[in-house]
Amino acid sequence: MASPQKTILADLIHFSASKREAEDRMMELEELVKTYGGAVVVQSIQRKEKPDGRTFIGKGKVEELLVEAKALGATLLVVNHVLKPSQIFHLEEELKEAKVKVWDRTDLILNIFDKHAKTTEAKLEIELAKIRHMGPRIYNMGEQLGRQRGGTGTRGGSGEGNTEAMKRHLKEQERAILKKLETYQGVRDRQREHRSKTGQRTVALVGYTNAGKTSLLNVLTKRKEYSANVLFATLDTRVGTMYLPALESTALLSDTIGFIQGLPPELLAAFRSTLSEAISADVILHVIDAADDKRDEKISIVEDILKKLGVTTTPILRVFNKVDALSPNALHLPVDAIAVSAHTLVGLEHLRDAVAHIFSPAKK
Numbered sequence: 185m186a187s188p189q190k191t192i193l194a195d196l197i198h199f200s201a202s203k204r205e206a207e208d209r210m211m212e213l214e215e216l217v218k219t220y221g222g223a224v225v226v227q228s229i230q231r232k233e234k235p236d237g238r239t240f241i242g243k244g245k246v247e248e249l250l251v252e253a254k255a256l257g258a259t260l261l262v263v264n265h266v267l268k269p270s271q272i273f274h275l276e277e278e279l280k281e282a283k284v285k286v287w288d289r290t291d292l293i294l295n296i297f298d299k300h301a302k303t304t305e306a307k308l309e310i311e312l313a314k315i316r317h318m319g320p321r322i323y324n325m326g327e328q329l330g331r332q333r334g335g336t337g338t339r340g341g342s343g344e345g346n347t348e349a350m351k352r353h354l355k356e357q358e359r360a361i362l363k364k365l366e367t368y369q370g371v372r373d374r375q376r377e378h379r380s381k382t383g384q385r386t387v388a389l390v391g392y393t394n395a396g397k398t399s400l401l402n403v404l405t406k407r408k409e410y411s412a413n414v415l416f417a418t419l420d421t422r423v424g425t426m427y428l429p430a431l432e433s434t435a436l437l438s439d440t441i442g443f444i445q446g447l448p449p450e451l452l453a454a455f456r457s458t459l460s461e462a463i464s465a466d467v468i469l470h471v472i473d474a475a476d477d478k479r480d481e482k483i484s485i486v487e488d489i490l491k492k493l494g495v496t497t498t499p500i501l502r503v504f505n506k507v508d509a510l511s512p513n514a515l516h517l518p519v520d521a522i523a524v525s526a527h528t529l530v531g532l533e534h535l536r537d538a539v540a541h542i543f544s545p546a547k548k
């Protein structure tokens with residue numbers, strides 16, 4: 185196996201942000217980089233009123249990181265924000281001496297997705313998100329290079345011509361992918377129609393990445409899907425059958441990609457097909473890592489994303505998982521919380537009953 189890529193992490197936070205917030209952001213970024221397979225060699229947190237227009241992190245910081253990159257042999261810089269294409273371009277230019285590639289947060293997430301995607305559908309969705317995210321960068325590079333070649337006044341000079349050709353090419357690729365994805369969407373739509381015609385109930389697991397969605401799917405449906413202590417272990421949609429004793433009947437339970445703070449909108453849009461299973465379910469189970477210090481913040485992040493996805497009328501049950509790992513001084517759970525553990529199996533009957541109750545309030 186190739187040795188992990190030595191990586192520098194840079195974050196920029198506002199003066200008003202707390203130290204804790206800054207550290208949490210850095211910790212999550214480090215988790216993401218580890219999930220990707222990188223080894224973090226430098227962590228840089230800067231407080232700034234607003235980002236630098238040219239390089240985002242500012243000239244002084246770039247110079248400092250160049251020295252460190254050379255000294256430590258780092259080859260990747262990840263900036264924990266979404267950068268403008270020109271900012272990435274300038275950063276790479278200025279770090280050229282150390283041959284450092286520059287990624288923003290979206291690049292990092294896309295590259296993790298790339299590593300984990302297994303189904304053709306997920307791969308196509310990632311391809312689409314990449315084109316949408318990287319496209320403007322490629323046009324920008326063409327324009328910058330055109331300008332550097334002193335192309336002022338040379339209308340339709342080589343830089344510009346290439347940019348136009350590249351734009352057309354990417355547009356065509358995007359259309360081709362969308363067309364393929366439509367086929368998958370069509371299959372899903374038909375399956376959904378069939379399910380609703382035959383009265384099959386559907387339940388979806390959603391939640392922050394690493395909350396334990398797949399572990400719950402496995403214990404509720406006796407499936408054996410891959411779950412792991414990494415971010416974004418699941419990128420596809422998996423479906424199993426869950427028994428609801430109170431109804432003496434079953435529901436289909438689906439699992440899908442986890443959410444994360446700052447999930448770029450173009451990624452959400454690209455994953456529409458995969459997420460459609462969750463969005464269109466009769467009931468959503470919002471799986472929460474009860475033992476996570478940032479539990480409440482993550483709950484809001486997930487609920488915001490659900491709203492952005494247009495989920496407004498579906499009943500959502502909050503499911504507090506990992507209660508076996510709660511420390512005595514952990515935040516209290518709400519008194520009526522559905523508290524479960526995919527590891528010890530505590531609370532699963534309560535969860536099945538709560539789901540059954542939504543489908544058939546009278547039968548409980």
Ligand SMILES: Nc1nc2c(ncn2[C@@H]2O[C@H](COP(=O)(O)OP(=O)(O)OP(=O)(O)O)[C@@H](O)[C@H]2O)c(=O)[nH]1
Pocket residue numbers: 391392393394395396397398399400410411412413414415416417418419440441442443505506507508509524525526527528
């Ligand atoms: N202690 C404890 N750990 C759990 C429990 N459920 C899941 N885990 C662990 O949490 C980690 C993440 O579990 P997954 O089921 O992969 O989580 P996920 O929500 O599917 O994550 P992604 O697919 O990456 O979004 C794994 O290491 C699990 O073993 C639980 O009830 N208790």
Ligand SMILES: [Mg+2]
Pocket residue numbers: 397398399410411417418440
């Ligand atoms: Mg999972």
